[in-house]
Amino acid sequence: MMYAITIYGEAGLFEQLPQSRQDEVMAGHRSLQERLGARGDYISVKLMPPSTAVTISPASAPDATPLIVDGPFAETKESFLGFYAAEFRDLDEALDYARMISSPIARLEVRPISWAGGVISTEG
Amino acid sequence: MSAPSDWLAASFAQQRPRAMAALTRYFGSVEVAEEAFAEACLKALTHWPARGKPHDPLAWLLTTARRSGLDVLRKQQRRSRILAENQTVMEETAAPLPDPDALRDDVLRLLFICCHPALERRDQIALALRVVAGLSVAEIARGFLVKAKTMEQRITRAKKRIADNPVPFETPSPQERGRRLAEVSVMVYLMFNDGWSASETETQMRPRLCEEAIRIARLLAELFPGMGEQMALLALLLFQHARRHARVDDKGQPIAFEDQARSLWSRAEMNEAQAFFDKARRIGHQGPYLIQAAIAAEHARAPSSDATDWPLIEAHYAALHALQPSPVVRLNLIAVQARTKGPAHALAEMQTLAPELDGYRWFHTMRAAFLEDTGHPETALAAYRRARALGPTAPERRLLDEKIAALKKNL
The missing domain is CATH 1.10.150 (DNA polymerase; domain 1)
Incomplete structure (x- = not known):
């Protein structure tokens, strides 16, 4: 089954860490990406901070236009920072892989994927 | 720790x-x-x-x-x-x-307290770094290249000043909030500039000041969503900061904008700057930071200096000058006109600025370059010497010395 490993945390906290700690966090991500890449296709997405977001709320009436509001849809202490998606044998295996990027600044959620499509990359 | x-x-x-x-x-x-x-x-x-x-x-x-x-x-x-x-x-x-709205005004108030008019700009910045950003006195002293003891005294004095003169705690009116935001934005902008171009020192850049300015700009953009100028300010600083690795060579020598290796510009940071710029543009308030961000965005988009849309940049500078007329903005406009209309045109335009900018070393460096381009080596030499006498940073001084030596050889 396909699983998404989604990452939540305080936006900007990573940048506050000293370089050595940032390197530690990144090392976890790099080894996860290497291992996933060796097995097949996967997706890895890092979002820009929530303040770059614009929210589109449903139109208030059937013939009104949707409301576009600056900012993320909800002001929360922890926000959605990014995610991975890949095929895993089972939940246990997905959890094993997710553990590779666990750190004090991230809360991880492992959730099965119902449907996925498309191929994107910012590299090259 | x-x-x-x-x-x-x-x-x-x-x-x-x-x-x-x-x-x-x-x-x-x-x-x-x-x-x-x-x-x-x-x-x-x-x-x-x-x-x-x-x-x-x-x-x-x-x-x-x-x-x-x-x-x-x-x-x-x-x-x-x-x-x-x-x-x-x-x-x-x-x-x-405190609820989010009150907290937002509290943060703005605290920053505004640091901008107290009784304080020199440098001390306002130092105070904001200490109180808001939480840098240690030693770190701030390093940032300003002074002794820790000196910085300690300055910050203590600044704190005394602000304690004697409190800012009221009522919720500010929209006008007052706007005034505070504008004042704080200028401080953030200058904090970044202080880091970006240290003068009369060996160090060309002090990245910590730039980073902290960006942090505060981020905070303001977060707290005041929908304020185009706050987003534009953040976009502007991020566009600039993304170029930091291309600005100096291995020996710390500054590299002129047109000679910078654009591959060294941080794409990820430029993209983020672009994201904030796009949002600011949607709001459409044509303020000074949005115009400057538009200039930076155009540079970021262009594959090379030659492939840059210079007429568009000229139009942006003209708009900036109309909004905030100042000799330095006009000098920037003229620098772009040297590309769109030629160095002779730029030299003629510069004449009217001479009385105001005679003490500004970039005026003379620029003028010298245009004089060289138009075949006036002797007056160019004099202009380079004048720039050299106006306290350039050590790396700039080396560049000026090279120019002077080259001109003397050919005279």
């Missing part, structure tokens, strides 16, 4: 501006707020690892800091005096944590 607390220190730094803002309102004193916040962080160092990081770290720090602050005051027997002066403030906010 020992290594495992790095994670916590990052969290404290992240919460500091909001916490300091709320505590300054609560205690009516920046100094007491600082003590209380430091005390709360100290407690968090033992509590959080033992019981897990609280779900709302800001709320935890604020509650703890209020208790610690009151203890401190009690011990120092200052409580009665401060309570008497701020009774309404303390009662009003005693129980619940």
